[in-house]
Every structure is written in C-alpha cells, then in structure tokens.
Amino acid sequence: MRIDLSGKTALVTGSTQGIGEAIATGLARAGASVGVNGRSDHSVAAAMARIESAAAGGLVAAPGDLATDEGCRRVLSVLPHVDILVNNLGVFGAKPAFEIDDDEWRRYFEVNVLAGIRLTRAYLPGMIAGGWGRVQYIASDSAVVIPAEMIHYGMTKTALLAVSRGFAKEAAGSGVTVNSVIAGPTHTAGVEDFVYQLVDKNLPWEEAQRVFMREHRPQSLLRRLIEPEEIANMVVYLSSTFASATTGGALRVDGGYVDSILP
Structure with missing residues (x-):
C-alpha cells in the first residue's frame, strides 16, 4: 500500500515533539505539506529542522498557543485552509483526584478538548464545501479505562470520542471523514x-x-x-483515500490495552 498525500495540506497540533512530531513526519513523508505547530517559534523551528529530511512535501511554521483564541487566530492566519487536521495537542500528568482544583480542570479541558473544537469549527466547513477532508482527534486508552491517578486527563480524552463522533455526523455524506485514534501507552x-x-x-x-x-x-x-511512529502509521492511513469509508470511529492503536472488542 503506497499512500500518496501530494497536493494535500495538513495541520498537526502539538507537533514539536513526541506523537505529534511523528505524525507530522509521517504525513510529510507521504507528500503532504504539513503545518508544524507549537507554542513558540523556537520549538517549531527545531521540530521542522528534524522533520525536513523526511519531508517529500513542504513544511509550514504554524506557531501559536491553541488553548487561546489569539493563538488559534495566529495559526489560522498562516493556514486558512487545510485538507487534513490532526488534533494532537494535549497535556497530561498524575495528580490525586481530590487535589485537582477548578483551574486545573479548566486548563485540561481548554488544552485537550476546546483547542480541537476551535480548529474543527474553523476548518471543517471548508472541507465539507470542497467535498474532501480528514479530521482526527488523538484520544487515549485513558478515554475508556480512566486512570485513577489522572482522571482529569481521562475525562478530556473521553470527551474527544464524543466530539469526533458528533462532528462526523455533521460531515455526513460530504466526503469528509472524522475519527478519533485511541493511542495506548506510548x-x-x-x-x-x-x-x-x-x-x-x-x-x-x-x-x-x-x-x-x-x-x-x-x-x-x-x-x-508503543513507539510514536506506530501511532503515526494509523493517522497517515486515516488521512488517505484508502480510509474513505472509515468515519465516526474510534480506532485503537493501544497494544491491546483496552480489554474490549469495541471501545
């Protein structure tokens, strides 16, 4: 199977390290022009330097803190239209449940959930109008198996499953697919x-x-x-024409972590 994304423009949020950088690298290797996103110009430039040798398509610097309206506007000014949106941005950390205050709950929701909603709201109508597009949310096994040591993180990943399913219904019949990817411990x-x-x-x-x-x-x-490249392989596939009949789904790259046939 040879995946060719030549002529497609992608944005991968939170792509200056880890899973996001691996996804950006995979999409660029397949020929897409990829927007690399992080909070600072420096982190974006460093990631682009690492990705550049693998890029068959071009790279676009798209710095901006997507947990804020201002950061979202900054990214949209650089990339007003994309064909592939990968909502990967996220924060996580262990904290006892009774020590998570209201501000922390809000921060996790704004970074892990609302940032992706903002961008989907911005890009999905154009994809629908054009009759082609891919939107993906990087979820987690924690969406289904809520970890006791970080229930605030698990809550946000559960929310992404609902958000992706809902937006898939909004895009029904348009040629645009919307999915979430359940990543296991990576x-x-x-x-x-x-x-x-x-x-x-x-x-x-x-x-x-x-x-x-x-x-x-x-x-x-x-x-x-799991290695980040293994998550990226699923994302690249879902971004391709080979996955044209896969939408509204939660696809697992979890190493069999979730003890269920379905999510």
Whole structure:
C-alpha cells in the first residue's frame, strides 16, 4: 500500500515533539505539506529542522498557543485552509483526584478538548464545501479505562470520542471523514517523566519501563510502550483515500490495552 498525500495540506497540533512530531513526519513523508505547530517559534523551528529530511512535501511554521483564541487566530492566519487536521495537542500528568482544583480542570479541558473544537469549527466547513477532508482527534486508552491517578486527563480524552463522533455526523455524506485514534501507552519524553513519577527514579529506563507496564498498565497485550511512529502509521492511513469509508470511529492503536472488542 503506497499512500500518496501530494497536493494535500495538513495541520498537526502539538507537533514539536513526541506523537505529534511523528505524525507530522509521517504525513510529510507521504507528500503532504504539513503545518508544524507549537507554542513558540523556537520549538517549531527545531521540530521542522528534524522533520525536513523526511519531508517529500513542504513544511509550514504554524506557531501559536491553541488553548487561546489569539493563538488559534495566529495559526489560522498562516493556514486558512487545510485538507487534513490532526488534533494532537494535549497535556497530561498524575495528580490525586481530590487535589485537582477548578483551574486545573479548566486548563485540561481548554488544552485537550476546546483547542480541537476551535480548529474543527474553523476548518471543517471548508472541507465539507470542497467535498474532501480528514479530521482526527488523538484520544487515549485513558478515554475508556480512566486512570485513577489522572482522571482529569481521562475525562478530556473521553470527551474527544464524543466530539469526533458528533462532528462526523455533521460531515455526513460530504466526503469528509472524522475519527478519533485511541493511542495506548506510548514512549515519549513526557511519558518517561510520567513513568518516573510512579516508579523508582533510580531505575534505568528499560527496567523502569518494565516495572511501569507490569504494575500500572498490566492490561497491555503488547507489554511494552508503543513507539510514536506506530501511532503515526494509523493517522497517515486515516488521512488517505484508502480510509474513505472509515468515519465516526474510534480506532485503537493501544497494544491491546483496552480489554474490549469495541471501545
């Protein structure tokens, strides 16, 4: 299967590291012109330098804090139209449930949910009018298996499943697909920090990862952390013409973590 996204323009939010950078790299390698987004000009430039060698299509710097109206307007001024929108931006962290105050609940919702809604509201009508488009939300196994140590994060990922399904209905019959991708425990720098919040900080990484999966994510059938490129492979496929009949779905790249046939 050769995926060719030549002539398509994509925006990947939160794409200066981790899963977002891997998705931006995958889309660029497939020929799309990719908007790289982060909060600062510096982080965006650094990510573009890393992605550039793999890019068959072009790269567009699209800095802006998408948790704010101003940041969203800044990105839209650079990319007024896209064919592929990947709402990847998100924050996470462990915190006891009774210590999560109202401001933290709001921050998680604004970053993880509302930022994607803003962009979908901005880009989806143009996709519908043009008869083609792809919108994706990067959700998480935490949407279905709410982690006790970060229920505020799990709440936002559950919300994304509802948001993506709702917007898929709005785009019904238009040639535009809207889906969410349920990512399982994934190996990123941020996750390394998170793992060390839960296991002995003196353990070498490979051992710390094994302890984390055994003690905190024992449901995983993969029994290892997923690499960001493995999430990106699903996103690139969903962005292609090969996935034209897949919409309104929650597709799992979770290493078998969710103990269910359906999400």
